[in-house]
Amino acid sequence: MTWRVIVGTLCFVITMILFGYVAVTEQDRMATFDIAYQARQVETGGQLYELNCATCHGLDGQGTGRAPAVNSPDLLAGKTPARLTEAGWGGTLKDFIHTTIAGGRPQASAKFADYPQRMPTWSQDFGGPMRSDQVDAVVAYVLNWGLAYANATPVPQPTVVPVGTDLTVALPTGDAAAGQAAVTTLGCTACHISAGGAAPVGPAWPAESDPNGQGIGTRAGLRLSEAGYTGDATTAEQYLFESIVSPDAYIVPGNATYAANGKSIMPHTYSTLLDAQHMADIIAYLETLK
């Protein structure tokens, strides 16, 4: 009986020592698991990317023409990648990618190439097909591409030199087609074109929507010589330029809903948002709307 007590006690002591061993090594074990799990997450993300994302973003992440490259320095390199700055993103890169994948991208980027299809929502939270852990995995996989850019010099943001409010600045030659694309992406048409006869929020551009049958291209030249004109423009181009960058310079009398307290309801931010080329394109397009 004595030996039973001794062996039993010994077993108990050894068990406790084993627990002690676990207690000592547990920190490392947990850290190792964390690393291993993150690694497996990247693997899972790779599989998911190949099945769901590669069709548009390319298997190698370089883009296919249907959607922008995700394996690219403007997204992954440096502390503030260009695309985050462009979106005015205050969070981390990981959050940015996560949000974009989970919620999709309903609106096109103003400063990057536009693509015919918008990024759909992927998370089940927003009606997409992926569970949240799957979205996390894809994020991990995309971020893993970034490791290759860790030491690369960040690519500067696409040059947007704000056009400013000086009407006399020399604009480059405008391209009407590019301008038409730009007014769609920028959202101008939401207020300035009356589709289907509804009253527009701002002055409508096309001739058929104007009570006098004059398009914005025609009207721009006429405003300058109106009696109460308060702006500085001397040509039709300058008038359009002025209306975009300083909406309050001259408020056309007649329609009270376009302005309140002498201030136009049009956003006052375009002088800082658009560059000279954008402006020239838009003006060129508007001038075609006689």
Add this chain to the structure above:
Amino acid sequence: MAVFKPHIPFLDDVKAKGFVPALLFKTNEIVERMTAGLDIDDIRGVLRGDPPPRPNPRVKPHADGFWFHMRPTYYHNLVTGLYPSFRLGWLSTYFFAFEIITGLFLMIYYTPSPLVAYENMLNILANVPFGRLMRDLHKLGAELMVIVVLLHMARTFITGNYKKPRQFTWVTGIILLFVTLLLSFSGYLLPWDQLSLWAVTIGVSMVEAIPPQQVGDIVNLIARGGPQFNAGGLLRWYLLHVLLLPLVGLVFLGVHYYKVVIHGHGLPPEAEPVGEDTAKRVPTDQRTYFMPDILTREMLYVALLTLITVAWAIFSFHAPLEPHADSLITPLHTTAPWYFLFVQGMLKIGDKVFWGLIAPGIITGLLVAIPYIEVGPSRRYGDRRVGLTLGLLFAASMAVLSYMGTPRYLVSSSPDQEIVAEILPQTHPGPLRESDWSALTASPTSALTASPIPYLASEWQSAPTPTLQNLLKLYQEGVESAEDSVRCHRANNCLKAPVGEMVIQDWQTDIKRITFRVYWDGVPADFCVLGTQHEFCQTVYYHKNANYWQKP
């Protein structure tokens, strides 16, 4: 005059005897009350193995105490050793307690919701100190408990202890066996990984076959908590696992134990006259008192088993955790847990209603009915040749059926997928994921087309590293058996001139992309284009730190 006059007897004692003697006396008294009859001297005597004084104070806890009244005061000398009981009943109880303790620990970190259950597992593994150990112990304890309970049943059958007067003890034992199996099985679903979802889906799909169809549909709906396993189903199985089954188990454990106290421990069959049960009539000179002999033995077994289980869980046994459950992806070669493999084996024989429901029902019925059918008076082995032979045949057929339940027997998936599944299984890490990451050298690139040149399984000897050679050799073996083997001839799906290719690409930092491509009956024009005939491709990503073998 005081309304309330406190009176502390201990202070009177201190006045009469002095502080130290009064304190010792009081301590002794408390110990005696807690042990329901043994004072400090008695306990010392028990631990030193002194012969009991008369009257024997060591029988008092059996009469007055809660825990010990569940155990007999003394055993017959013939049943104190390992034979004939092997202490399997005690060890089953021990594992029940063991599972409750480790289970409570896991419960603290677990929420039964498909949204977070899997994340909880990751948290237990990554952030909870002792988390992995507790999970491993819980899983290992569950497996061992099933084994111990099955052995306990086998032992009871072999020594004939189910016979009169212990028929009902046997029935409660069968109930406890099913509680054990269901406890283990219901725990499968909780981690919400692929293994859990599909193992339980297979198990539950059986009830779908209950005729008539309306009943089957309803039972199926109840068991799954909806048309598919999801939040409702997980909560149900969780409640089953942590509430209903343990409660049923506890109740029947009480009955089972009570019956043992009432009937006594059966003697070895050869030790008593045929047809008599002398367990309760133990001659005074044949008695071994529970305290200290049996108690120390039981504690020794428990200490030893705990040590083995803990050491096993720390150094080698790790509960698997597969990818997150996905009801859209059925992993190839999903199986039921090993103790239900026999059902899966029977299902391969034929009809789902008969082999999935009626046959297991008959087996259960027979198990319950044994003591009432087999009523021969003798427990001796020599008199029970037919019964014991049938029992052995039953065990053997269960083993064969269990083998038939494994994917090795009659699985009719296509051989091209089987080849790749050998290296890249969908239910466990497997050879590729467990091989050395750095030894998987990227395939050379063609100077003409800049696309990678695949490694050919048939040319495994020329692979750059031994690891790769082994993998490709395994691959080639699979390719050869898909072209010509007993198995593929039987299933009539042998491939014509199959070729195995493998492409390894350095894909991202620390990530390799590995593509397996099997084609047969001619070379497809393009490499792995979806929908191509006579070609099967599977791609996997392998990260340097994935650490599938879970080394600390």
